[in-house]
Amino acid sequence: MPSTTMAAAALAVLVVATAVFCGAEAREAWLPPAAAKVPAVIVFGDSTVDTGNNNVIATALKSNFPPYGRDIGAATGRFCNGRLPPDFISEALGLPPLVPAYLDPAYGIQDFARGVCFASAGTGLDNATAGVLAVIPLWKEVEYFKEYQRRLRRQAGRAAARRVVRDALYVVSVGTNDFLENYFLLVTGRFKQFTVGEFEDFLVAQAAEFLTAIYRLGARRVAFAGLSAIGCLPLERTLNAVRGGCIEEYNQVARDYNVKVNAMMAELRSSLPGLKLAYIPVYDDMLNLINNPSTLGLENVEQGCCATGMFEMGYLCNEKSPLTCPDADKYFFWDSFHPTEKVNRFFANSTLQICLKELL
Template structure:
């Protein structure tokens, strides 16, 4: 079958298979010494377990489909997250450890580390809503990590690990859905929607420039998904007939266009920075529009509990209602994708990395 007859996600899955299995076009996975992760619950592998917040996923049925059996690691899903699959594709450990997890040490972090915190955002005020780790603190942990890495491996090796690592960034949804549109902070009164988009894009730019100054050379930055189509948003839209909240999707598209332009500008400004924008929106829209192509049967509700509004502790309370086969669902809870979809997103990220010369 010609590549043009496959969807982008299907083609990405084939590419990942070639990488991992040492297929025809590539002799071995590219040399990536580590995967380093920043962001929110889409990539948090367990940091929130170690902080005093109610936004946690360290209990069943989270982690129900983890390799080796059920294990609630703090990942917001039924299994692994995109960075885990990306790490595995490079021949690195199949689980990227959370930096605050006491079960791991610097020897583990030398091959992969996650600083992400569920519920955080680009706007520092977003992290305050549920008392999670702000993005500036994630950067401070990154600096601390580098000091520990230098003491562990020596300055030259530490520098090589950081510069050779793939830095994965996924953040921004909470800034809109948890902060701005919920009136949880004063941002709604302070900014119009376009102004808040600009505020966030400027914050994202400062963050990317800062980690570049700290040594990051290969970075992926994910745009927003179709946030108006999350099960929680569909449920709250019931008074208007249900379905996706198109107002929110339009915001996501507008914001994403600004992020993409910002990424192009940073690439021009920092020639040594290999920075790729990951279009999550288009892939989610494809899954929603063509579920059968991906073996999905339900793209409107989550697998956990009723699937309409539950997340975190509410998901645990409704465990008895949870679906039997999460692979048939786009969403695990009312906010987060299933492991199957996370694998597809990882495949797409790798595809973009190859196309744009990061790997």
């Protein structure tokens, strides 16, 4: 197990990204007919896909202040300098370019009928993970999904609401916090209850339970992200300064977990009629870009753009820092955990192609 000092500083992120550069005319040219019929993008998970739900809950884990959002002109609560994967997916499918957070009072059910995000930064598959920073647990995201459907039926009628839920594209990005904020942080006691392999099994079982729950509520086309190379996040590199580079122990955990997730997903595909379930290989895509940064014109793949980029996230990444880089497009990471908008956009293209092939 990594050292307590190393673990105690770790918070979580999962780098999941999605997007394309195409405009409306280009989208019409390359998207298959099925994609044009996607009525909504519906999102579950953590900070990699939270478009602002944490703004309105009592947690210290927020990003609704500058310089977050500086490249879209507003700090919306997205942990990025700009847009997140669900935003790019939505735009690519001919839907609004920003997926609204369900708890954002600026939006109503008419907006949510075309896309909605239930995600909460800091949450995980394990309910105990959400308790670390008092964020929305995944089971509560499912409860919001149920409430959303009731509101949608009242607004659009039962048949129309059923079509939205059935034909929507679901994006799920969750799991990293369970390891970096929970198990390796040594605060919940999970490390005493489980070996790391047993904890992986526990999380995979929780993921299967979640996917089954949303399936029973009508979800049929689901993109589920594997873990990224969590040992290569800037904070982990900082904590690994003595040995240098990524923390291989963490990356091995991610690889092992991803193998188990794939096996679980294969079982669900065979046991849940009509379910289309796509695995998003974030780990491989992330390492490929880190090892070949010139493919995207990146100059720094080790530190974040904000502040020193070595340990800052949330309130430590603020507009008073004199060290924040002027051009985030040269960086893989925006803060010490989350990718820049440019990287989100790049990875989105690969993710969306998987969705188009396997789900739409």
